[in-house]
Every structure is written in structure tokens, then in C-alpha cells.
Amino acid sequence: MTDQPSAPSVAAPPAPPSVAASPMPRTGGWQQATVVGIRPETANAKTFRLALTEPRPHLAGQHYVVRLTAPDGYRASRSYSIASPPDDSGQIELTIERLEDGEVSSFLHDDLMVGDRLEVRGPIGGWFVWDGQTPAILVGGGSGVVPLMAMLRLARRSERSELVRLVVSARSPGDLYYAAELPGPETTIVYTRAAPPSWPRPPGHLNALDLPSPLTPGATAYVCGSSGFADAATALLTDAGVAVDHIRVERFGPSG
Amino acid sequence: MGFTRGFQGRRRRPDDERLPPGQYDTGADWPVLTAEATPHLATADWTFTVDGLVEQQATWTWDEIHALPRSTFDGDIHCVTTWSKLGVTFAGVSVDTLLAAARPLPSATYVLARSHTGYTTNLPLADVTGGKAWVVWDFEGQPLEVAHGGPARLLVPHLYFWKSAKWVSGLKLLDHDEAGFWERNGYHDRGDPWREERYQGD
Numbered sequence: 198m199t200d201q202p203s204a205p206s207v208a209a210p211p212a213p214p215s216v217a218a219s220p221m222p223r224t225g226g227w228q229q230a231t232v233v234g235i236r237p238e239t240a241n242a243k244t245f246r247l248a249l250t251e252p253r254p255h256l257a258g259q260h261y262v263v264r265l266t267a268p269d270g271y272r273a274s275r276s277y278s279i280a281s282p283p284d285d286s287g288q289i290e291l292t293i294e295r296l297e298d299g300e301v302s303s304f305l306h307d308d309l310m311v312g313d314r315l316e317v318r319g320p321i322g323g324w325f326v327w328d329g330q331t332p333a334i335l336v337g338g339g340s341g342v343v344p345l346m347a348m349l350r351l352a353r354r355s356e357r358s359e360l361v362r363l364v365v366s367a368r369s370p371g372d373l374y375y376a377a378e379l380p381g382p383e384t385t386i387v388y389t390r391a392a393p394p395s396w397p398r399p400p401g402h403l404n405a406l407d408l409p410s411p412l413t414p415g416a417t418a419y420v421c422g423s424s425g426f427a428d429a430a431t432a433l434l435t436d437a438g439v440a441v442d443h444i445r446v447e448r449f450g451p452s453g
Numbered sequence: 454m455g456f457t458r459g460f461q462g463r464r465r466r467p468d469d470e471r472l473p474p475g476q477y478d479t480g481a482d483w484p485v486l487t488a489e490a491t492p493h494l495a496t497a498d499w500t501f502t503v504d505g506l507v508e509q510q511a512t513w514t515w516d517e518i519h520a521l522p523r524s525t526f527d528g529d530i531h532c533v534t535t536w537s538k539l540g541v542t543f544a545g546v547s548v549d550t551l552l553a554a555a556r557p558l559p560s561a562t563y564v565l566a567r568s569h570t571g572y573t574t575n576l577p578l579a580d581v582t583g584g585k586a587w588v589v590w591d592f593e594g595q596p597l598e599v600a601h602g603g604p605a606r607l608l609v610p611h612l613y614f615w616k617s618a619k620w621v622s623g624l625k626l627l628d629h630d631e632a633g634f635w636e637r638n639g640y641h642d643r644g645d646p647w648r649e650e651r652y653q654g655d
Binding site for chain 1: 455456457458459460461462463474475477484485486487488489490491492534535571600634635637638639652653654
């Protein structure tokens with residue numbers, strides 16, 4: 198996704214038992230990964246497929262840290278959500294938005310090529326994760342869809358699509374990640390600035406009518422996007438009756 | 454492990470000795486990173502409590518904590534997500550002042566900080582005593598914004614910023630280390646940015 202710090206600096210309620218019970222894969226040390234594929238998602242987002250030298254299991258929603266090292270030893274690292282579902286391929290996919298001022302994301306977009314080696318560390322994060330077993334409401338804005346895509350892919354792959362409802366907000370059709378794969382009976386796409394011709398919903402910000410109805414009682418909501426989007430989506434969910442302690446939020450900002 | 458082909462780096466500031474390894478200066482930005490809905494707490498309902506292994510459990514209301522001697526921090530803060538914010542000023546009360554009122558028992562060696570949201574984070578007692586930690590409600594002379602933990606947050610600036618619990622509601626003194634929220638979710642128990650103690654096992 199974006200150069201999002203998936204690791205919130207602070208704050209969150211204790212995990213409900215359903216998800217706390219799922220074992221969290223241990224974060225490994227730094228390892229080399231080889232870039233085995235790069236594909237564009239939108240004009241400013243690409244998915245990088247990495248083959249790990251030390252494959253580690255991950256949960257849908259976790260992230261990896263990518264670390265770049267210059268010849269003189271200078272380093273820069275950023276966290277990126279995993280877009281691929283848990284599997285035994287030994288590979289992961291990170292979808293990364295190119296930020297204009299992003300030291301790491303612009304390098305990855307402009308310079309990185311298939312066959313290059315990249316230093317990575319993960320998987321990280323035991324909070325914004327879905328176990329694939331419990332009902333989940335996924336609400337993502339822009340590049341915030343990335344960790345939710347791992348969850349949707351897990352649900353579809355394990356034929357548990359009935360457990361998830363995904364609402365994605367994108368500025369325009371050209372800004373929608375995974376445009377070919379994402380649509381389905383369990384997903385809703387909201388365009389905020391421009392919609393395709395004949396799209397049933399006029400462009401506009403996410404509103405209450407965009408949420409799944411009825412909301413599955415007891416479902417955990419996963420909200421990912423900018424801080425403003427996260428606050429707006431959280432307010433809609435609580436207004437719709439989702440308890441605050443059933444909402445997990447991952448925010449990102451321009452952190453380069 | 455060798456270098457990354459083609460990477461030179463653009464954000465480097467080799468002179469700035471205030472930046473711990475792997476951190477960059479976020480400048481005027483202050484990213485907001487929280488894992489939950491932002492709570493809106495009225496100062497009229499706000500309290501702060503020191504309990505656990507203390508001689509006298511102590512609770513302050515908003516007005517009572519403001520009546521304590523004011524203490525200011527000028528310096529730098531460091532988030533585990535690699536941003537640092539340099540040269541910031543917070544004001545509030547020193548944790549030393551709060552602990553002096555509750556009088557920790559000799560057996561107390563750790564604290565578990567908690568928030569009005571249920572968030573927790575653990576710290577060795579030695580990391581919140583001796584002028585190293587504050588409960589703050591002022592940032593650069595203005596009331597601390599709710600997104601940044603207002604009305605009041607813990608401030609432990611020598612450790613990664615997830616230790617500086619937003620919307621802090623109290624400290625519990627313990628005779629053992631009890632992992633808090635992020636510490637249970639893969640992050641380091643202590644979190645010293647100068648040692649890059651980011652994740653469990655670092």
C-alpha cells in the first residue's frame with residue numbers, strides 16, 4: 198500500500214478473544230528477497246512479488262518492512278502491507294503506492310527491477326489481522342484496500358466468502374486497485390470523485406448506505422486508510438451499531 | 454547484507470545527531486497512527502490513577518492534576534514506524550510528581566500504563582522515573598489534540614512513541630513485566646530507539 202506505517206505509534210483496546218486466540222507467526226530477522234514480478238495496479242501503485250529466502254507464514258493483514266541500503270551504508274526502511282493471502286508459495290506480494298516525496302516508494306517504483314534483491318523483515322503485526330474464520334466487515338480507502346485484499350483473497354480461496362463484506366472507496370475507476378479481481382457479490386465499490394458511465398451510485402464520500410446491510414452481528418470491522426478516512430468510516434460503523442471494541446483501525450500518512 | 458542496487462537515498466541528513474538509526478525527520482508533519490477509533494473524552498470526566506504496588510492509590514481529576522507543579526519537555530520523539538519529530542515541546546506534569554503522591558512499594562519494578570480506550574503498554578519503573586516521563590496536555594503551547602492523545606497522554610520520549618500511551622488513564626505498579634498491547638502483538642518490550650529495539654527479538 199502506501200508508505201504506511203502499519204505499526205500504530207499508540208493505542209488500541211484489548212483484542213477480542215476470537216482473534217486473540219489465533220497464533221501470531223513470529224517476526225523473522227532481516228532476510229533477502231528476490232523480486233520475481235512487478236505489475237501496475239494503477240498509475241501510481243504497483244504490486245511487487247517477492248520470493249523469500251526464508252519463507253515464513255503470515256496472517257491476512259500483516260505487513261513487512263522493506264529496507265534499502267546505499268553503498269555508503271545509509272539506510273531507509275518503510276512498512277508495507279501484504280496483499281497476498283497466506284499460502285505456501287514462499288512468496289509475498291506487497292502493493293505500494295508511489296508517493297511523490299517518498300524516498301523509499303519512489304525508488305521501488307522507478308528503479309527496482311525483476312531479479313533485484315531486496316532486504317525485508319516480517320511478518321509484523323498481531324492486531325490488524327483476520328483469522329479467516331470469523332465474520333469481518335472490511336472498509337478501505339485508496340491504498341488502504343491492500344491488507345483487506347489479503348483478507349478477501351483468503352476468504353475466496355478458502356471458500357468462506359460469506360464471512361466477509363468489503364467496501365472500497367476510490368477516487369475514480371483509474372484509482373481502484375485490483376480492479377479486475379476485486380468486484381464480486383461480497384464487495385462494494387464507492388467512487389468519490391468520478392464513477393464509470395452508468396454506475397448506479399453518484400460519486401461522493403462513503404456514507405451509511407454504502408455499508409453492508411444488515412451488518413453481521415458480532416462481526417469485527419477492519420478499517421484501513423488515511424486518518425481522515427479512518428475517522429469517517431469508524432463514525433459510520435459505530436452509528437450503524439458496530440461496537441467500538443469490534444473496530445480495528447490501521448491509519449497511514451505520508452511518511453515517505 | 455550488502456547494498457540495494459541503485460539506491461542512493463535522498464533524505465539523509467548526516468549532521469543530525471538527534472536521529473536514531475533508521476529514523477528520518479518528519480519535519481512539520483506529525484503522523485497520526487492509532488489502532489482504534491479515536492475517543493472523545495470530556496475533561497470533566499477525565500481522571501488519572503496510580504495504583505498497584507503503592508502505599509496509597511492516588512487519583513487526580515483534570516483540575517487536580519493541573520494544580521500539580523508544571524513540568525516541560527523539550528526534545529525529540531521517535532516512532533517505531535521510522536519517523537522522528539525533532540525539537541518539540543510538551544507540558545504537563547512529571548511522572549515523578551505523580552509517583553511521589555502514591556509512594557511505590559520497594560517491590561515495584563515495572564509499570565503498566567493504560568488508556569481510557571483499554572490500550573496498555575509496559576515499561577520498567579526506571580524508565581518513567583528520574584525526569585524521564587510525563588503526563589502531558591500541552592503541545593507547543595496549545596491543548597493536545599485528540600488525535601495525538603488529548604486531552605492528555607503519557608510521554609516517555611526516550612523510548613519509541615507507542616510507549617507514550619495516548620488518552621492515558623493511569624499507571625499500575627507491578628513487581629513483574631506484563632506485556633502491553635503492542636508488546637503482545639510483536640513489538641519489543643522496551644523499545645529503545647538508539648538500540649533499534651523495534652520488534653520482539655531485537
